[in-house]
Amino acid sequence: MWPEERPGLVRQSSRWWLLLALGAVSVVVGLLLLFDLFAAVATVALLAALGLILTGIGELMTAGRYRNVLGMVAGVVLVLGGVAALVWPGITLWVLAVIAGIGLVVSGVARIWGALALRVEGWGWLFVGGLVSVAVGILALLWPDVTILALGVLLGLRMIMFGVAEIMFALALHAGAGPGGPAPA
Numbered sequence: 001m002w003p004e005e006r007p008g009l010v011r012q013s014s015r016w017w018l019l020l021a022l023g024a025v026s027v028v029v030g031l032l033l034l035f036d037l038f039a040a041v042a043t044v045a046l047l048a049a050l051g052l053i054l055t056g057i058g059e060l061m062t063a064g065r066y067r068n069v070l071g072m073v074a075g076v077v078l079v080l081g082g083v084a085a086l087v088w089p090g091i092t093l094w095v096l097a098v099i100a101g102i103g104l105v106v107s108g109v110a111r112i113w114g115a116l117a118l119r120v121e122g123w124g125w126l127f128v129g130g131l132v133s134v135a136v137g138i139l140a141l142l143w144p145d146v147t148i149l150a151l152g153v154l155l156g157l158r159m160i161m162f163g164v165a166e167i168m169f170a171l172a173l174h175a176g177a178g179p180g181g182p183a184p185a
Helices: 007-035 037-066 069-087 093-118 123-142 148-175
Strands: none
Touching: 007 037, 007 148, 037 069, 037 093, 037 148, 069 093, 093 123, 093 148, 123 148
């Protein structure tokens, strides 16, 4: 059962399926980045942009659960980074790595903060997802000259973790929607 001081989560629980869908799409994009790199070398900037945009949309959708501005900032940074990669496909790897790194660090800090502040069902997945995001972001910032393949692998791992965390949180929302039981579909 949700704590009484968190009625916003109960209201959001009716939209659990959106988080589930976002998680599933994120896992698929992450797997594409990891397992189809050689075929996707020419389009990895596009896939990275899609990954940043999906992750940013996810952060914006769930920023309310963190009850802070950091989630909104993370979402905007990730979406803007993704749009920049789409608009300028010839963007240098260094710039893409820096944009991705900053976005992933900010996003990860927001997820860690939210997980620790809420401590609701599924908070451990949010926390681990945040740690992975911060670690991947720091790696991207430390190695800005890394190849596009390595950036694809790092972003793919982050996308998979983000997707799994969203799926687990969605299932927790659906299973424990509040005093009235599971949320209506």
